[in-house]
Amino acid sequence: MRAAWASRAGTGRTIVRPDGCTDLIFHQTPGGQLSLRVVGVMTAPHPVHSDGGRRVALRLHPHAAGALLGDAALYRDDAVPAEAVWGAPTHALKEHLADLPTGAAQDALQAFVQARLRPVDPRVAYAAGRLEAGTPRIEGIEALAAELRLSARQLTRLFGVHVGVSPRTFARTFRLERTLPLLRDPSVPLASVALLAGYADQAHFTRECVALTGDTPRAWRVRNLQDAAPDTPSD
Known part of the structure; x- marks a missing residue:
């Protein structure tokens, strides 16, 4: 558990x-x-x-x-x-x-x-641990599959059965989970948060944040840190 x-x-x-x-x-x-x-x-x-x-x-x-x-x-x-x-x-x-x-x-x-838990597939456990930690990055899923002597299609199929989502969706989820703590520091501009987290740009970060939390990064920051400082630039 x-x-x-x-x-x-x-x-x-x-x-x-x-x-x-x-x-x-x-x-x-x-x-x-x-x-x-x-x-x-x-x-x-x-x-x-x-x-x-x-x-x-x-x-x-x-x-x-x-x-x-x-x-x-x-x-x-x-x-x-x-x-x-x-x-x-x-x-x-x-x-x-x-x-x-x-x-x-x-x-x-x-x-x-x-009493009802069957054996876990060690390949999925390994891949999930790597993706949750952010190594490799989302773009490296094909390399991760090759490391496990699987094709990207095979790894995606295994993830669907054992995790419920694709490796890319899983990696997106945890990239945001690793990023949200950075939003709790109001001294870090949103553009810097996006860069530190590995998003292509602030607009990409905003799209992902809205898709996975329902809030823009600025709205999430304000809601979760009431004394957040004003930020530059806007969402």
Whole structure:
């Protein structure tokens, strides 16, 4: 598992951006309704409406989605009831999770996943780790495939099954994830952020930021750092 998380937030609407991962999320509403969903890897920002209920979740390593689900691409940009994946055992699991404190519920979710997890393809795990870290750059995916003695087409097909997206989409997602922390420093101009992150220019960075967060870089900076200094030049 990549991470376990939990929330008991107030009501409202938030935007969740792509992070390259698949989640298994248990939700207990204030009225006592229970759900367990597989939330597949995302390629665009999605609005999430909170009802103030309790959520307990596991986040898979990107390369492990297919090992759990069979074909991760089937769940891309979707949230599917766990019953549609594993059937009747999920009903008892939901009732069990509802009676457990957060830590124990996460342990129970992890045991459920581990019992169903098939072996991970080591080639996909290696490639995903390289692309997440930014080595090689997006333009070097063909070289990465050759390093694994695969064609670019074969690597793309493997990524679709095991991660749910293509290597290029995966690399784009994590390039932005590595870039957003730079926006938290208001002293760094947006053009410099784009250059440091390896985008072709500021316009390219802006397009990618809008596509993956719903905000321009300037809007994201202001929203996430209220005391951000005025910047040059404009988006």
